Amino acid sequence: MTATTVQLKHEVKDLSLAPLGKQRIDWAGREMPVLKQIQERFGREKPFAGIRLVACCHVTTETAHLAIALKAGGADAMLIASNPLSTQDDVAACLVADYGIPVFAFKGEDNATYHRHVQIALDHKPNIIIDDGSDVTATLIQERQHQIPDIIGTTEETTTGIVRLQAMFKDGVLTFPAMNVNDAETKHFFDNRxxxxxxxxxxxxxxxxxxxxxxxxxxxxxxxxxxxxxxxxxxxxxxxxxxxxxxxxxxxxxxxxxxxxxxxxxxxxxxxxxxxxxxxxxxxxxxxxxxxxxxxxxxxxxxxxxxxxxxxxxxxxxxxxxxxxxxxxxxxxxxxxxxxxxxxxxxxxAAEGHPSAVMDMSFANQALACEYLVKNKGKLAPGLHSIPAELDGEIAALKLKAMGINIDTLTAEQVEYMNSWTSGT
The missing domain is CATH 3.40.50.720 (NAD(P)-binding Rossmann-like Domain)
Incomplete structure (x- = not known):
């Protein structure tokens, strides 16, 4: 890495695209009420104050809302692309120009540029990594062993990334906790399907x-x-x-x-x-x-x-x-x-990725997984951890509330029955 590269604050296609990006980000937000509620709470509580965070994700209108929520929570956040063709250049420009979030991504970047951006992300000396395919985590373990003590944990979005993390843990090189966002029920049932x-x-x-x-x-x-x-x-x-x-x-x-x-x-x-x-x-x-x-x-x-x-x-x-x-x-x-x-x-x-309403739950899982890592710093064993059931349930409940859907609750008698082995048919 050259000194000039390290000093870059962003690398996007064209900052003049920011107004269009802002318009599209606002439109996506109409379908993301769960993440909006989490962002508002993060803004009050600042759970990521003093935390350096790197997100390697598809740079889309939905990802923008995750990045904005993390910054609202006090994170010193940086965003890079997880795929050369998935970046929406107007969104990248808007995050830099309107929200002050460093972004290193543009649609069509070659493999060399992508790997350079991974190195720039690691130059940020992250405490938390949000990964989509585990490239940043794998590069950290292979090339930046000296930075591992700074890591609180990582979160992973994809099946491919989970498979790679399992292999890392099996080989004894995953020495910090990783949150399995992909397998959260409010993620794979909706996002993947x-x-x-x-x-x-x-x-x-x-x-x-x-x-x-x-x-x-x-x-x-x-x-x-x-x-x-x-x-x-x-x-x-x-x-x-x-x-x-x-x-x-x-x-x-x-x-x-x-x-x-x-x-x-x-x-x-x-x-x-x-x-x-x-x-x-x-x-x-x-x-x-x-x-x-x-x-x-x-x-x-x-x-x-x-x-x-x-x-x-x-x-x-x-x-x-x-x-x-x-x-x-x-x-x-x-x-x-x-x-x-x-x-x-x-x-x-060729399209815009998942609809915003679906990514609302996926990125709510990412946001709450990061908060969980911070709250449990030093308490979680190395390796993969599932999203706690209560967080999954909280996301589903927030989504139902935003959709205006009410559901039944158990009566006291039903709770007693479900927790008893002495009551038969």
Whole structure:
């Protein structure tokens, strides 16, 4: 790192985009009442006073509200992008110009720039890391061991990041607490299922303008993201095939009414392929060879490695951009394969990511997880920790209140019955 780089206060595309960003951030806020209530409390209580915080997230209108809430709580916060194509440049500009939050992110940044931004984030000497894929945490452990004593803990947003944290803990290198935000019920039930389902199809439609009704769509992976994607694709009239490696999830997909088969069998049948597994090379050379001419391939998992693009490139005689975020690979056999969003998260590359109402709960979990880490500094063992059930319940209750929905409460008799073993039928 050069001295000049360390002294940078922000690196965004164009600060003149800030007014548009402010307008869009305000619009998103209309659908984020839970985080708004948390922000107001943070503003009064200042739970992050004296805390340096780094967030590696998709820089969207919804993330802006998380960053604003953390700053309201007294955090010395910095934001970097977690994906090269997910940054909304007007939002990044607004956070710098209107809220004084350092942002190092712009749409289309290359891998070298991304890794430089990770280093800049670690130069901030964070006490708390909010991660989306665990890149900042992994870099800290691999390259900045001397900074680990400053870490109170980290929070993780994604399935991919949780898998990496589990591997770190297994190898004995995760020596501080990490909050598993991804598995909070108010996160994965809604964000992964309803958010990914809707926004993935939104990205595909924006990139291609195709009609989904009547198309055959392969969804690779039947976790919460896969369930949501398959459900929404079917809802728009697509014939959906699910591929899986987990026999329990394969049975579930079958019982949910989807055809289940290996990718090798699905490859010649489908018009559109969507990967949501978190693993690598789910779609590879033998699958490309067997696809229909003009088959569309995209990814809604965290990293672009779900599709073996390097091999596809070697198989192509020509690559051309036919629409924004849409590249056609003309194979030497004469067939073509169309890749959306360079294999990166299609819902963020070609669309705007999850709807604000969904991210309201996800980022409420992030905000409260950070507060939990601060309140329990020095008390939590190294490794992964679930979001406490009471925090999950608090978020759900705040969401219901904002929606004007009331629910029943147990009577004293019902409470006694549920806590007794002597009362039978």
């Amino acid at each position: 309803y958010g990914t389902g809707q926004s993935t199809l939104d990205g595909i439609i924006r990139a291609t303008n195709i009609l989904l009704a009547g198309k055959t769509v392969v969804v690779a992976g039947y976790g919460w993201c896969g369930k949501g994607t398959a459900m929404r694709a079917r809802g728009m009239g697509a014939n959906v095939i699910v591929t899986e490696i987990n026999p329990v999830k394969a049975i579930e997909a079958t019982m949910d009414g989807f055809r289940v088969m290996p990718m090798a069998e699905a490859a010649p049948l489908a018009d559109i392929f969507i990967t949501v597994t978190g693993n690598k090379h789910i779609i590879r050379s033998e699958h490309f060879q067997d696809m229909k001419d003009g088959a569309i391939v995209c990814n809604s998992g965290h990293f672009d490695i779900e599709i073996d693009l390097k091999t596809l490139e070697s198989m192509a005689s020509e690559i051309r951009t036919v629409r924004p975020f849409t590249q056609e690979y003309r194979l030497k056999s004469g067939k073509s394969v169309v890749v959306l969003g360079e294999g990166r998260l299609i819902n963020l590359a």
